[in-house]
Amino acid sequence: MGKSEKARVYTRLPMLRAERSLSRKELAEILSVHYQTIGYIERGEFVPSLEIALKAAEYFGLPVEAIFSLKPFEPLNAASLAGG
Amino acid sequence: MEKRSYGDIMSEVFQSPLVEKFQTRVRRRSLVISMGLWMAGITALCLLLPEAWWLWGPLFLLFFPLASMINMSVRGVTEIPISHLDDRLAQLRARAFHDAYYIGVVLALIGGIVLQEYLFATVGESRPLLSIVPIGGMLGGFLFGLPAVMLAWRLPDEPEHEEAAHG
Structure with a gap:
């Protein structure tokens, strides 16, 4: 990746929030950030710090790489679930 | 009663629903333009009507609501x-x-050069020193608030659904 190219981080936060019926504001309070920051992270416009990523991982009980990725996430389907 | 820090109070003030009204790009930019007009007004008054010193006070008072709204x-x-x-x-x-910082340094240098020209390069012409005091005060206030002014000009509109904080 060139110097001028901005890193983009893909996230499953919208899906995880939807599963738990969490609003951006509620998640923002849990992660101690401004609620708009959640929106920026979800749209890939802001790369979250390690602290935010670890807090999110802890809250959702998932590894960080299951929530954030440098590559787009594959859509969930029966095959991916069966494969583990 | 729990003692709250200055930062806690400021954070709460700037999250209030009243403050959210100012946070659209159109309003932000309108405020920056108003600040520019205010500066132009002060400069014009001081240079064109230096004897109208009684107008400086009311005009200067406008700075505070303008700066507060830009901060909001x-x-x-x-x-x-x-x-x-x-x-x-x-x-x-x-x-x-x-x-x-960089823009402020450039503006201060330009201001210094203009001031020097104004005060010393006009041989035989009377320039009331007092009239440049409000211009200096205005530029000082503007430089102090420049980070907020620049941010107000640059920040994009937030997507509508985010204002409701849901979705």
């Missing part, structure tokens, strides 16, 4: 202590101060 329009990012901002807002603040 950027959620007080340049006013709230950095320890009370999250990573993204802290980055915004750092960039605003960084850019304002």
Whole structure:
């Protein structure tokens, strides 16, 4: 990746929030950030710090790489679930 | 009663629903333009009507509501202590101060040159020294608030659904 190219981080936060019926504001309070920051992270416009990523991982009980990725996430389907 | 820090109070003030009204790009930019007009007004008054010194006070008072509204329009990012901002807002603040520093130095240099020309390069012409005092005060205030002004001009509109904080 060139110097001028901005890193983009893909996230499953919208899906995880939807599963738990969490609003951006509620998640923002849990992660101690401004609620708009959640929106920026979800749209890939802001790369979250390690602290935010670890807090999110802890809250959702998932590894960080299951929530954030440098590559787009594959859509969930029966095959991916069966494969583990 | 729990003692609240200055940062806690400022954070709360800048999150109030009243403040959110100022946070659209159109309103932010309108405020910056108003600030520019205010500066032009002060400069014109001081240079064209230096004897109307009684007008300076009321005109100067306009600075405070304008500066406050600009601060509200950027959620007080340049006013709230950095320890009370999250990573993204802290980055915004750092960039605003960084850019304002360079622009401020250039503006101060230009201001110095203009002042020198105004005061000393007009041989035989009487220039009331007092009339440049308000211009200096205005430029000082503007430079002090420049990070917030630059941020107000640059910040994009937030997507509508985010204002409701749901979705």
